[in-house]
Amino acid sequence: MMIRVAASMLLCVAASATHANAGCTAGSEFEPPLCPLELPAIRRIAITENAAKSAAEKDPAIRCDGFRLREAHVRRYLARAKTTTARAAHFTLDWSPCYAAGDVTFSDGRSGRWRIDQFRSGTLTLGDGEPVVLFCARCRFRPFAW
Numbered sequence: 001m002m003i004r005v006a007a008s009m010l011l012c013v014a015a016s017a018t019h020a021n022a023g024c025t026a027g028s029e030f031e032p033p034l035c036p037l038e039l040p041a042i043r044r045i046a047i048t049e050n051a052a053k054s055a056a057e058k059d060p061a062i063r064c065d066g067f068r069l070r071e072a073h074v075r076r077y078l079a080r081a082k083t084t085t086a087r088a089a090h091f092t093l094d095w096s097p098c099y100a101a102g103d104v105t106f107s108d109g110r111s112g113r114w115r116i117d118q119f120r121s122g123t124l125t126l127g128d129g130e131p132v133v134l135f136c137a138r139c140r141f142r143p144f145a146w
Contacts, residue, residue: 025082031137032088037081037124041107045071049101057097064098067118067143074102077116078124081136089133094119096145120144 027033053064069077096119104124105111112129116122120139123131136144 027084027088027092030092032084032092032135034082034084034135034137037078037083037132037134039078039106040110042075042078042104043107044105045074045102046104047071047074047100047102049099052099052101054097054099062097064118067096067098067100067145069100069116069143073141073143074100074104074114074116076141077120077122077136077139078104078114080138081122081134084133084135086133089121089135093121093135096121118143118145 022035024035025031025033047069051064051066051068053062096117098118099115099122101113101115103111104114110126112124112126114122114124116134120136122134122136124134125131
């Protein structure tokens with residue numbers, strides 16, 4: 001039993017070291033574990049939805065007029081955002097019904113769709129791939145709420 005516990009502890013230490021070496025953070029009660037997002041230079045940003053309200057939000061009193069992103073906001077967000085898992089984001093981050101969405105084209109020719117919400121979480125989907133869950137702890141500028 002003691003050998004199993006020691007082996008488990010060594011695996012945890014090794015995993016933590018790998019995690020730290022990759023530039024990832026451990027996370028906390030209010031912030032998910034975050035890892036660097038490596039993207040090529042952005043060639044073009046298009047905003048297709050702005051000050052949008054999620055269909056899941058049924059309260060007519062909730063308004064999203066104040067959450068309007070400009071191209072510069074999206075570029076700054078993507079430059080500062082980090083990746084996390086959907087599960088970690090679900091359990092640590094607040095949900096906002098207010099979002100903006102659009103398309104992005106990178107200098108290497110790849111393109112994708114982005115979606116960013118008012119509470120600084122978002123997704124980036126490249127081509128037909130799975131969405132990458134994002135969070136930008138450093139995006140403490142308007143129009144983001146924190």
